[in-house]
Amino acid sequence: MRQPSLSRRSFLRTSAAAAMVAGTGFHSLASAAESKSPNELLDIACIGVANRAAENVRGVSGQNLVAMCDIDDNYLNQALKQYADKKSNRYNDFRVLLDKEKSIDAVVVSTPDHTHAPASMWAMQLGKHCYCEKPLTHTVHEAREMTNYAVKHKLATQMGTQIHAGDNYRRVVEAIQAGAVGDVTHVDVWVGKGWGGGTIPTDPPPVPKNVHWDLWLGPAAERAYSPVYMPAQWRRWWDFGGGTLGDMGCHYIDLVFWALKLKYPTKIGAEGPSPDPNTAPLGLTVNYTFPKTDVAPAVTMRWRDGDHCPREINGQAVPGSGVVFHGTKGMMIATYGDFKLLPEDKFTDWKAPEQTIPRSIGHYEEWIKACKEGTPTTCSFDYSGPLTETVLLGNVAFRTGGPIEWDAKSLKVTNNDSANQYIERKYREGWRI
CATH class of the missing domain: 3.40.50.720 (NAD(P)-binding Rossmann-like Domain)
Structure with a gap:
Protein backbone atom coordinates (compact mmCIF):
# COMPACT_ATOMS: atom_id res chain seq x y z
CA MET A 1 0.00 0.00 0.00
CA ALA A 165 38.40 12.30 14.48
CA GLY A 166 41.43 10.01 14.12
CA ASP A 167 44.89 11.00 15.37
CA ASN A 168 46.69 10.25 12.10
CA TYR A 169 44.78 12.86 10.12
CA ARG A 170 45.75 15.44 12.73
CA ARG A 171 49.43 14.59 12.45
CA VAL A 172 49.28 14.78 8.64
CA VAL A 173 47.64 18.20 8.76
CA GLU A 174 50.26 19.49 11.20
CA ALA A 175 53.14 18.15 9.08
CA ILE A 176 51.81 19.53 5.78
CA GLN A 177 51.02 22.93 7.25
CA ALA A 178 54.48 23.03 8.89
CA GLY A 179 56.03 22.65 5.42
CA ALA A 180 57.29 19.07 5.72
CA VAL A 181 57.19 18.64 1.92
CA GLY A 182 57.41 22.33 1.06
CA ASP A 183 54.69 24.08 -0.92
CA VAL A 184 52.10 21.55 -2.05
CA THR A 185 51.19 22.09 -5.69
CA HIS A 186 49.47 18.81 -6.57
CA VAL A 187 47.64 16.05 -4.68
CA ASP A 188 46.69 12.54 -5.76
CA VAL A 189 43.70 10.88 -4.11
CA TRP A 190 42.46 7.39 -4.97
CA VAL A 191 40.10 4.75 -3.60
CA GLY A 192 40.03 1.16 -4.79
CA LYS A 193 36.28 0.71 -4.84
CA GLY A 194 34.04 0.50 -7.89
CA TRP A 195 30.44 1.48 -7.20
CA GLY A 196 29.16 1.56 -10.76
CA GLY A 197 27.47 -0.24 -13.60
CA GLY A 198 24.12 -2.02 -13.75
CA THR A 199 20.93 -1.91 -15.77
CA ILE A 200 17.37 -1.17 -14.73
CA PRO A 201 15.60 -4.48 -13.98
CA THR A 202 12.95 -5.44 -16.50
CA ASP A 203 11.10 -8.05 -14.44
CA PRO A 204 10.89 -6.65 -10.88
CA PRO A 205 9.53 -8.85 -8.08
CA PRO A 206 6.78 -7.83 -5.64
CA VAL A 207 7.75 -5.45 -2.85
CA PRO A 208 8.55 -7.38 0.34
CA LYS A 209 5.99 -6.86 3.11
CA ASN A 210 8.64 -5.41 5.41
CA VAL A 211 9.73 -2.71 2.92
CA HIS A 212 7.92 0.61 2.48
CA TRP A 213 9.19 1.17 -1.04
CA ASP A 214 7.43 4.46 -1.74
CA LEU A 215 9.03 5.96 1.37
CA TRP A 216 12.43 4.60 0.35
CA LEU A 217 12.10 6.36 -3.01
CA GLY A 218 11.27 9.60 -1.22
CA PRO A 219 12.10 12.52 -3.52
CA ALA A 220 13.30 10.30 -6.38
CA ALA A 221 11.17 9.56 -9.43
CA GLU A 222 8.90 6.56 -9.14
CA ARG A 223 10.27 3.23 -10.30
CA ALA A 224 9.52 -0.40 -9.56
CA TYR A 225 11.09 -2.08 -6.55
CA SER A 226 14.04 -4.40 -7.08
CA PRO A 227 16.54 -5.96 -4.67
CA VAL A 228 19.33 -4.64 -6.94
CA TYR A 229 18.97 -1.30 -5.15
CA MET A 230 19.01 -2.43 -1.54
CA PRO A 231 20.57 -2.41 0.95
CA ALA A 232 23.76 -0.82 -0.50
CA GLN A 233 23.70 -1.12 -4.28
CA TRP A 234 21.76 2.13 -4.59
CA ARG A 235 25.16 3.86 -4.57
CA ARG A 236 25.59 2.82 -8.22
CA TRP A 237 22.48 4.72 -9.35
CA TRP A 238 22.46 8.46 -10.07
CA ASP A 239 18.90 8.82 -8.74
CA PHE A 240 20.02 7.65 -5.31
CA GLY A 241 23.81 7.92 -4.93
CA GLY A 242 27.01 9.18 -6.51
CA GLY A 243 29.12 6.11 -7.23
CA THR A 244 32.50 5.64 -5.59
CA LEU A 245 33.26 9.36 -5.57
CA GLY A 246 30.00 10.06 -3.76
CA ASP A 247 30.62 7.23 -1.31
CA MET A 248 34.28 7.77 -0.41
CA GLY A 249 35.26 11.24 -1.64
CA CYS A 250 34.29 13.00 1.58
CA HIS A 251 36.53 10.65 3.59
CA TYR A 252 39.73 10.99 1.57
CA ILE A 253 39.40 14.47 0.09
CA ASP A 254 38.62 15.62 3.63
CA LEU A 255 42.30 15.23 4.49
CA VAL A 256 43.32 17.44 1.56
CA PHE A 257 40.72 20.08 2.43
CA TRP A 258 41.84 20.18 6.04
CA ALA A 259 45.57 20.26 5.39
CA LEU A 260 45.47 22.85 2.60
CA LYS A 261 42.43 24.83 3.82
CA LEU A 262 40.62 24.38 0.52
CA LYS A 263 37.04 25.41 -0.15
CA TYR A 264 35.68 25.62 -3.70
CA PRO A 265 37.38 24.46 -6.93
CA THR A 266 37.34 26.71 -9.98
CA LYS A 267 37.74 24.09 -12.70
CA ILE A 268 36.85 20.40 -12.82
CA GLY A 269 37.48 17.86 -15.56
CA ALA A 270 36.71 14.15 -15.64
CA GLU A 271 37.79 11.07 -17.57
CA GLY A 272 36.03 7.73 -17.77
CA PRO A 273 33.76 5.61 -19.92
CA SER A 274 30.86 7.16 -21.83
CA PRO A 275 28.44 8.48 -19.20
CA ASP A 276 25.44 6.25 -18.54
CA PRO A 277 22.19 8.10 -17.77
CA ASN A 278 21.34 5.71 -14.94
CA THR A 279 24.52 4.50 -13.24
CA ALA A 280 27.93 5.70 -12.16
CA PRO A 281 31.10 4.38 -13.86
CA LEU A 282 33.20 1.50 -12.57
CA GLY A 283 36.25 3.75 -12.75
CA LEU A 284 36.69 7.51 -12.81
CA THR A 285 39.41 10.17 -12.90
CA VAL A 286 38.57 13.73 -11.85
CA ASN A 287 40.99 16.68 -12.01
CA TYR A 288 40.26 19.67 -9.78
CA THR A 289 41.90 23.12 -9.74
CA PHE A 290 41.77 25.21 -6.55
CA PRO A 291 42.90 28.79 -5.93
CA LYS A 292 45.67 29.53 -3.44
CA THR A 293 44.97 29.61 0.27
CA ASP A 294 46.91 31.03 3.20
CA VAL A 295 48.79 27.72 3.56
CA ALA A 296 49.17 26.63 -0.08
CA PRO A 297 49.63 28.03 -3.58
CA ALA A 298 47.14 27.23 -6.32
CA VAL A 299 46.84 23.45 -6.28
CA THR A 300 45.55 20.70 -8.54
CA MET A 301 44.04 17.50 -7.19
CA ARG A 302 43.49 14.26 -9.08
CA TRP A 303 40.88 11.78 -7.86
CA ARG A 304 40.88 8.20 -9.16
CA ASP A 305 38.64 5.27 -8.25
CA GLY A 306 37.73 1.75 -9.34
CA ASP A 307 39.67 0.51 -12.36
CA HIS A 308 41.36 3.92 -12.71
CA CYS A 309 43.28 3.48 -9.46
CA PRO A 310 47.09 3.67 -9.63
CA ARG A 311 49.45 0.97 -8.44
CA GLU A 312 52.36 3.37 -8.23
CA ILE A 313 52.89 7.13 -8.24
CA ASN A 314 56.20 8.67 -9.28
CA GLY A 315 57.71 5.17 -9.29
CA GLN A 316 56.56 4.55 -5.70
CA ALA A 317 54.21 1.63 -4.99
CA VAL A 318 51.06 2.83 -3.27
CA PRO A 319 48.36 1.12 -1.18
CA GLY A 320 44.85 0.40 -2.44
CA SER A 321 43.51 3.74 -1.23
CA GLY A 322 45.28 6.87 -0.07
CA VAL A 323 46.52 10.42 -0.59
CA VAL A 324 49.81 11.74 -1.93
CA PHE A 325 50.83 15.34 -1.30
CA HIS A 326 53.39 16.51 -3.89
CA GLY A 327 55.49 19.39 -2.58
CA THR A 328 58.55 21.38 -3.57
CA LYS A 329 60.66 19.43 -1.03
CA GLY A 330 59.30 15.92 -1.48
CA MET A 331 56.06 14.03 -1.13
CA MET A 332 53.92 12.41 1.55
CA ILE A 333 51.83 9.25 1.21
CA ALA A 334 48.99 9.16 3.73
CA THR A 335 46.29 6.63 4.55
CA TYR A 336 43.70 6.46 7.32
CA GLY A 337 46.24 5.07 9.75
CA ASP A 338 49.74 6.32 8.85
CA PHE A 339 51.88 8.48 6.60
CA LYS A 340 55.33 8.36 5.02
CA LEU A 341 57.65 11.10 3.72
CA LEU A 342 59.54 10.43 0.49
CA PRO A 343 62.23 10.07 -0.66
CA GLU A 344 63.07 8.33 2.62
CA ASP A 345 66.77 9.19 2.56
CA LYS A 346 65.92 12.88 2.45
CA PHE A 347 63.76 12.69 5.57
CA THR A 348 65.87 10.46 7.84
CA ASP A 349 66.37 13.34 10.29
CA TRP A 350 62.88 14.77 9.98
CA LYS A 351 61.14 15.57 13.24
CA ALA A 352 57.40 15.96 13.51
CA PRO A 353 56.22 19.46 14.42
CA GLU A 354 54.69 20.22 17.78
CA GLN A 355 51.20 18.80 18.09
CA THR A 356 48.80 21.72 17.89
CA ILE A 357 45.54 19.95 17.01
CA PRO A 358 44.12 18.39 20.16
CA ARG A 359 42.93 14.81 20.35
CA SER A 360 39.26 14.47 19.45
CA ILE A 361 36.83 13.55 22.21
CA GLY A 362 35.12 11.43 19.54
CA HIS A 363 33.20 12.26 16.38
CA TYR A 364 29.77 11.69 17.94
CA GLU A 365 30.84 13.15 21.26
CA GLU A 366 31.89 16.41 19.54
CA TRP A 367 28.41 16.81 18.14
CA ILE A 368 26.62 15.86 21.36
CA LYS A 369 28.71 18.38 23.27
CA ALA A 370 27.95 21.04 20.65
CA CYS A 371 24.22 20.40 20.96
CA LYS A 372 24.39 20.88 24.72
CA GLU A 373 27.02 23.58 25.14
CA GLY A 374 27.40 25.43 21.85
CA THR A 375 30.99 24.26 21.31
CA PRO A 376 32.30 23.80 17.75
CA THR A 377 32.50 20.55 15.81
CA THR A 378 35.27 19.71 13.35
CA CYS A 379 32.94 18.62 10.51
CA SER A 380 30.15 21.17 10.89
CA PHE A 381 28.15 21.87 7.76
CA ASP A 382 30.06 25.09 7.03
CA TYR A 383 33.16 22.90 6.54
CA SER A 384 31.58 19.73 5.18
CA GLY A 385 29.19 21.56 2.86
CA PRO A 386 31.96 22.91 0.57
CA LEU A 387 33.71 19.54 0.80
CA THR A 388 30.53 17.80 -0.36
CA GLU A 389 30.05 20.33 -3.16
CA THR A 390 33.55 19.59 -4.43
CA VAL A 391 32.94 15.83 -4.39
CA LEU A 392 29.63 16.16 -6.24
CA LEU A 393 31.07 18.55 -8.83
CA GLY A 394 33.34 15.72 -9.95
CA ASN A 395 30.25 13.75 -10.94
CA VAL A 396 28.78 16.82 -12.65
CA ALA A 397 31.92 17.16 -14.76
CA PHE A 398 31.83 13.47 -15.67
CA ARG A 399 28.15 13.42 -16.61
CA THR A 400 28.61 16.61 -18.66
CA GLY A 401 31.39 15.04 -20.69
CA GLY A 402 33.88 17.88 -20.52
CA PRO A 403 35.73 20.29 -18.20
CA ILE A 404 33.51 22.70 -16.30
CA GLU A 405 34.34 26.12 -14.89
CA TRP A 406 32.71 26.71 -11.55
CA ASP A 407 31.46 30.01 -10.11
CA ALA A 408 30.93 29.12 -6.47
CA LYS A 409 29.38 32.48 -5.62
CA SER A 410 26.54 32.14 -8.13
CA LEU A 411 26.42 28.33 -7.84
CA LYS A 412 26.69 27.93 -11.61
CA VAL A 413 28.79 26.28 -14.28
CA THR A 414 29.80 29.20 -16.49
CA ASN A 415 31.19 27.49 -19.60
CA ASN A 416 28.52 24.85 -20.24
CA ASP A 417 24.95 25.65 -19.31
CA SER A 418 23.83 22.06 -19.84
CA ALA A 419 25.91 21.06 -16.82
CA ASN A 420 23.70 23.14 -14.54
CA GLN A 421 20.93 20.54 -14.83
CA TYR A 422 23.02 18.39 -12.46
CA ILE A 423 23.48 21.13 -9.83
CA GLU A 424 19.84 20.78 -8.69
CA ARG A 425 17.27 18.05 -9.16
CA LYS A 426 13.55 17.57 -9.50
CA TYR A 427 11.68 16.39 -6.41
CA ARG A 428 8.69 14.13 -6.32
CA GLU A 429 5.57 15.79 -4.93
CA GLY A 430 5.72 15.99 -1.15
CA TRP A 431 9.52 15.84 -0.82
CA ARG A 432 10.94 19.21 -1.88
CA ILE A 433 13.22 20.85 0.66
Missing part, protein backbone atom coordinates in the same frame (compact mmCIF):
# COMPACT_ATOMS: atom_id res chain seq x y z
CA ARG A 2 1.32 3.44 -0.90
CA GLN A 3 1.97 5.85 1.91
CA PRO A 4 0.02 9.14 1.72
CA SER A 5 2.00 12.05 0.30
CA LEU A 6 2.82 14.81 2.75
CA SER A 7 4.02 18.07 1.25
CA ARG A 8 6.56 20.26 2.98
CA ARG A 9 4.03 23.05 3.27
CA SER A 10 1.35 20.89 4.85
CA PHE A 11 3.98 19.26 7.04
CA LEU A 12 5.00 22.61 8.48
CA ARG A 13 1.41 23.84 8.69
CA THR A 14 0.18 20.80 10.63
CA SER A 15 3.10 20.80 13.02
CA ALA A 16 2.86 22.88 16.15
CA ALA A 17 6.52 23.59 15.61
CA ALA A 18 5.61 25.65 12.56
CA ALA A 19 5.27 28.62 14.87
CA MET A 20 8.96 28.32 15.59
CA VAL A 21 9.80 28.34 11.89
CA ALA A 22 7.59 31.34 11.19
CA GLY A 23 8.95 33.27 14.13
CA THR A 24 12.28 33.58 15.88
CA GLY A 25 12.29 30.45 18.04
CA PHE A 26 15.05 28.49 16.34
CA HIS A 27 17.24 26.41 18.64
CA SER A 28 20.55 28.24 18.35
CA LEU A 29 23.74 26.94 19.88
CA ALA A 30 23.29 29.49 22.62
CA SER A 31 19.74 28.37 23.41
CA ALA A 32 20.88 24.75 23.38
CA ALA A 33 23.51 25.61 25.97
CA GLU A 34 20.84 27.28 28.12
CA SER A 35 18.38 24.40 27.88
CA LYS A 36 20.76 21.47 28.30
CA SER A 37 23.50 21.18 30.88
CA PRO A 38 26.47 18.91 30.08
CA ASN A 39 24.96 16.24 32.32
CA GLU A 40 21.49 16.30 30.79
CA LEU A 41 20.68 13.82 28.04
CA LEU A 42 19.60 14.92 24.58
CA ASP A 43 16.33 13.68 23.11
CA ILE A 44 17.41 12.31 19.73
CA ALA A 45 15.52 10.84 16.78
CA CYS A 46 17.39 8.40 14.55
CA ILE A 47 16.31 8.41 10.89
CA GLY A 48 17.73 5.18 9.47
CA VAL A 49 18.78 2.42 11.88
CA ALA A 50 20.55 -0.39 9.99
CA ASN A 51 23.83 -1.10 8.17
CA ARG A 52 25.90 2.14 8.26
CA ALA A 53 23.10 3.71 10.28
CA ALA A 54 23.46 1.09 13.01
CA GLU A 55 26.89 2.47 13.89
CA ASN A 56 25.49 5.99 14.09
CA VAL A 57 22.71 4.83 16.40
CA ARG A 58 25.30 3.16 18.57
CA GLY A 59 27.40 6.35 18.55
CA VAL A 60 24.62 8.39 20.15
CA SER A 61 23.04 5.60 22.22
CA GLY A 62 24.20 7.18 25.47
CA GLN A 63 21.49 9.80 24.95
CA ASN A 64 17.70 9.42 24.97
CA LEU A 65 16.72 7.72 21.71
CA VAL A 66 13.12 8.88 21.77
CA ALA A 67 12.29 7.86 18.19
CA MET A 68 13.57 5.53 15.49
CA CYS A 69 12.59 5.57 11.85
CA ASP A 70 13.28 3.16 8.98
CA ILE A 71 11.47 2.07 5.82
CA ASP A 72 12.31 -1.58 6.53
CA ASP A 73 10.22 -3.06 9.36
CA ASN A 74 12.74 -5.86 9.93
CA TYR A 75 15.58 -3.41 10.47
CA LEU A 76 13.36 -1.26 12.67
CA ASN A 77 12.24 -4.18 14.79
CA GLN A 78 15.84 -5.27 15.29
CA ALA A 79 16.96 -1.80 16.40
CA LEU A 80 14.00 -1.34 18.73
CA LYS A 81 14.76 -4.71 20.31
CA GLN A 82 18.46 -3.89 20.67
CA TYR A 83 17.66 -0.61 22.41
CA ALA A 84 14.49 -1.76 24.14
CA ASP A 85 15.48 0.12 27.30
CA LYS A 86 15.18 3.40 25.36
CA LYS A 87 11.46 2.82 24.72
CA SER A 88 11.79 4.61 21.36
CA ASN A 89 8.72 5.47 19.34
CA ARG A 90 8.68 3.81 15.91
CA TYR A 91 8.14 5.39 12.51
CA ASN A 92 8.49 4.49 8.85
CA ASP A 93 8.08 8.05 7.53
CA PHE A 94 10.49 10.66 8.89
CA ARG A 95 8.02 13.40 7.93
CA VAL A 96 5.49 11.95 10.37
CA LEU A 97 8.20 11.60 13.00
CA LEU A 98 9.16 15.26 12.68
CA ASP A 99 5.52 16.27 12.83
CA LYS A 100 4.79 14.31 16.01
CA GLU A 101 8.05 14.35 17.99
CA LYS A 102 7.96 18.06 18.73
CA SER A 103 10.22 17.98 21.78
CA ILE A 104 13.29 16.31 20.27
CA ASP A 105 16.54 18.23 20.44
CA ALA A 106 18.35 16.66 17.49
CA VAL A 107 18.25 14.15 14.65
CA VAL A 108 20.73 11.65 13.24
CA VAL A 109 20.17 11.14 9.50
CA SER A 110 21.60 7.91 8.06
CA THR A 111 19.46 7.32 5.00
CA PRO A 112 20.63 6.80 1.40
CA ASP A 113 22.09 9.96 -0.14
CA HIS A 114 18.96 11.05 -2.00
CA THR A 115 17.00 11.58 1.23
CA HIS A 116 19.76 13.24 3.27
CA ALA A 117 18.67 16.78 2.43
CA PRO A 118 14.90 16.40 2.92
CA ALA A 119 15.31 14.71 6.29
CA SER A 120 18.06 17.04 7.51
CA MET A 121 16.64 20.28 6.17
CA TRP A 122 13.14 19.71 7.48
CA ALA A 123 14.58 18.87 10.91
CA MET A 124 16.72 21.99 10.93
CA GLN A 125 13.74 24.10 9.87
CA LEU A 126 12.09 22.90 13.07
CA GLY A 127 15.09 24.01 15.09
CA LYS A 128 16.70 20.58 15.53
CA HIS A 129 20.44 20.04 15.61
CA CYS A 130 21.60 17.63 12.94
CA TYR A 131 24.14 14.85 12.39
CA CYS A 132 24.09 13.65 8.78
CA GLU A 133 26.03 10.89 7.07
CA LYS A 134 28.39 11.64 4.19
CA PRO A 135 28.08 12.88 1.56
CA LEU A 136 26.08 15.65 3.16
CA THR A 137 23.64 15.81 0.25
CA HIS A 138 22.76 14.36 -3.14
CA THR A 139 23.23 17.63 -5.09
CA VAL A 140 25.46 20.68 -4.98
CA HIS A 141 22.47 22.97 -4.49
CA GLU A 142 21.28 20.99 -1.47
CA ALA A 143 24.74 21.20 0.11
CA ARG A 144 24.76 24.99 -0.19
CA GLU A 145 21.21 25.27 1.17
CA MET A 146 21.96 23.11 4.19
CA THR A 147 25.25 24.87 4.89
CA ASN A 148 23.72 28.33 4.78
CA TYR A 149 20.74 27.34 6.89
CA ALA A 150 22.79 25.69 9.64
CA VAL A 151 25.16 28.66 9.87
CA LYS A 152 22.41 31.29 9.84
CA HIS A 153 20.45 29.59 12.59
CA LYS A 154 23.46 28.52 14.66
CA LEU A 155 22.58 24.84 14.77
CA ALA A 156 25.01 22.20 15.99
CA THR A 157 25.90 20.07 12.97
CA GLN A 158 28.30 17.30 12.05
CA MET A 159 28.77 15.27 8.87
CA GLY A 160 29.58 11.59 9.29
CA THR A 161 33.22 11.57 8.20
CA GLN A 162 34.24 9.61 11.27
CA ILE A 163 37.91 9.25 10.26
CA HIS A 164 38.27 13.01 10.75
